[in-house]
Amino acid sequence: MLLLIPLAALSAGPQQPQHAHEHEVGERLGTVRFPVSCGPAARRDFERAVALLHSFQYEESERAFAAVAQAEPSCAMAYWGIAMSLYHPVWAAANPSAAPAPEELARGRSAVERAKAAGTPRAREREYIAAIEAFYRDSERLDHRARALAYARAMEQVARRHPKDPEAAIFYAVALLGTPRPTDKTYATQRQAAEILNRVLPGTRDHPGVAHYLIHSFDYPELARLALPAARAYANIAPASPHALHMPSHIFTRLAMWQESIRSNLASAAAARRLMARTHPGATHYDELHAMDYLVYAYLQGVEDRKAEGVVAEMRAVRSIDQATFAAAYAFAATPARFVLERRRWSDAAALGVWPADFPWQKFPYAEAIVHFARVLGAARSGDSTAARKSLDRLEQIRAGLSEAGDRYWADQVEVERRAAAAWVARSEGKDREAVDLLRSSAELDDSMDKHPVTPGAVLPARELLGDLFLDLGRAAEALKEYESTLARSPGRFNSLAGAARAAERAGDLGKARGYYAQLVAQCGSADAAHPDLDRAKALLR
The missing domain is CATH 1.20.58 (Methane Monooxygenase Hydroxylase; Chain G, domain 1)
Structure with a gap:
């Protein structure tokens, strides 16, 4: 049985026992300078809480802000911090389950009211409080994105009025990262956030938020290389943060x-x-x-x-x-599925269950869908079309439910899986033209979106599956094209490299085949198991 720690134990309010200072000696979370009109001890603890907030340690930051408020109830910005800890902009941008639940919205509104009641002599602090209030206001009437946009607009004004305050710019940048639509492939908002962060970077090189948010700004295939300096820096800035x-x-x-x-x-x-x-x-x-x-x-x-x-x-x-976060749900579903699917263990894939059984999967249907996707592929590739179609029906139920709920991004992500899985069912039934048409449409839909920031990548990319289908049908040149398209988007994927090598070899392009096999051997220097494609690569390169 999987046990979930009760919510009350996760979010200690100001009236509960403090744990904010129960941290290791020498804890390194980066450097934050955020002057507030509170006492010296409160200011130090407040800045630590802000550092936790910038590294998305939301439970810990809320607890730390609550401890500041308990120690100094007149510190208005401590309540601002509690409200900020309940809003997770980057996660919620593409994932409705990461948006604050009604209970969290109520707690956020309460924290804002307590901040206003505590009062502060500084206009800058009142503006920060008013900005986060814009997110919580009218939550019963406005949807999450409308309120995220309102908060971003409010933080834009704070940043403009206080150009010498790097925190204003940094919080404006992450507010922007909470607003782009996941289907927007121009990345205009992300580029804008990165531009803001790069302007403050020279004076904030040890700041956890700058490096962190630059990574999120560039976490896309076309932009990823731009984030490499930030990626190399962030772990050294805040090594106490998982x-x-x-x-x-x-x-x-x-x-x-x-x-x-x-x-x-x-x-x-x-x-x-x-x-x-x-x-x-x-x-x-x-x-x-x-x-x-x-x-x-x-x-x-x-x-x-x-x-x-x-x-x-x-x-x-x-x-x-x-x-029970989306990151946990995705990991529970994707990790076992990824292992058996990438290693073509079809009977094991067909036997996968939705695990842990007592996890609240109803909150994360798009994660549950991964298991059914794996089951369809496993059953279809094992020749059991009856079992495959049963899991395919469940995929369609999940897609329909997401669509009815207005969650287009995840409905489309599940539809990518449904079409790809249906293609292999069709192939198992000898309907090859239907299989190709389904997988092509799956790949085209997949191309119109990017992966969610929580995921390392699709469990099996649609274009890689299309390459597998073409190779299975003896259409090597077409298979090679699809594998190469996958590698352009997801470099270094073993199965796409191996598929491209096999496809090139069958198409008579031994030079290209040797090139892909050489890449396989180069990235498998720490291999601890045998693999037929790796064996073939080593044999061809002798």
Whole structure:
């Protein structure tokens, strides 16, 4: 049974016992200078809480702000911090479940009211409070995005009125990152945020938010290389933060820097365990699950299969978690599915269950969909079209539910999976033309969107699956094109490199085949398992 720590235990309000200073000696979270009109001790603790906030340690930052408020009830900005800790702009931009729930909105409004009641002599502080109030105002009437835009506009004004306040610019930048639509491939808003951050960078090189938000601004295939300096810096700025240690791997994954990603996520998982030992002994932090997902993805690209399987086994042994977040849901669903699908263990894929059974999957239907996607592919590739169609029906139910709820992005993501899975069902039934048409439409829909920032990548990319289908049909030249399209978007994917090599070899382009096989061998220097494509690569290159 999976145990969830009760919400009350996660979000200690000002009236509850303080834990804000129960942190390791020498804790490094980066440097934040945010002067406020509170006492000296409160100012120090307030800046630590802001540093936690900038590294998305929302539970810890809320607790730290609450401790400041309890120690100094007249410190208005402590209540501002509580309200800020309840709004997760980057996560909520593409994921409705990450938006504040009604209970959290009520707590946020209460914190804003307490900030206003406490009062502050400084106009700048009143403007910060008014800005976050714009997010919580009219929440019963306005949807999340409308209020996120209102907050971003308010922070724009704060930043303009206080050009010498780097925090105003930094909070404006992350407010912007809470507003783009996930289908906008121009990345105009993200580029705007990065421009703001780069302007304040020279004077804030040890600031956790600047490096962190630059990574999020550029966490896209076309922009990822621009974030490499920030990725290399962030972990050194805030090594006490599990999220800070993990975030560089977003860029390392984009750039096929697999060993760097592995090191980042091993460090992040270890930091998450240390944090839980202090705050929730015996529980697993969702950041550790998130790191495990990225670890398995990276291990698989280098055929470190034994290590990957060990991580999956560790995840299966988890018995309690701190928060049922989307990152946790995605990791629970995607990590086991990724392992069996990438290694073509079709019967194991067909047998996957939605696990943990007592996890609140109803809150994360798009994560649950991954399991059914894997089951369809596994059953279809094993020749059991009846079982495949049963799981395919469940995929359609999830897609329809998301569509009815107005969640277009995730409805479309599930539709990408549904069409790709349906294609392999059609192939198993000898309907080859239908299979190609379905997978082409799946790939085209997938091309119109980008991956969610929580995920290291699709469990199996649609264009890679189209390449597999073409190769299965003996259409090697077309397969090669699809594998190369996948590699342009997701460099260094083992299966796409191997597929491209096999397709080039069958198409008679031995030079290109050798090039792809050489890439395979180069990135598999730490392989701990055998793989037929790696064996073929080594044989051809002798």
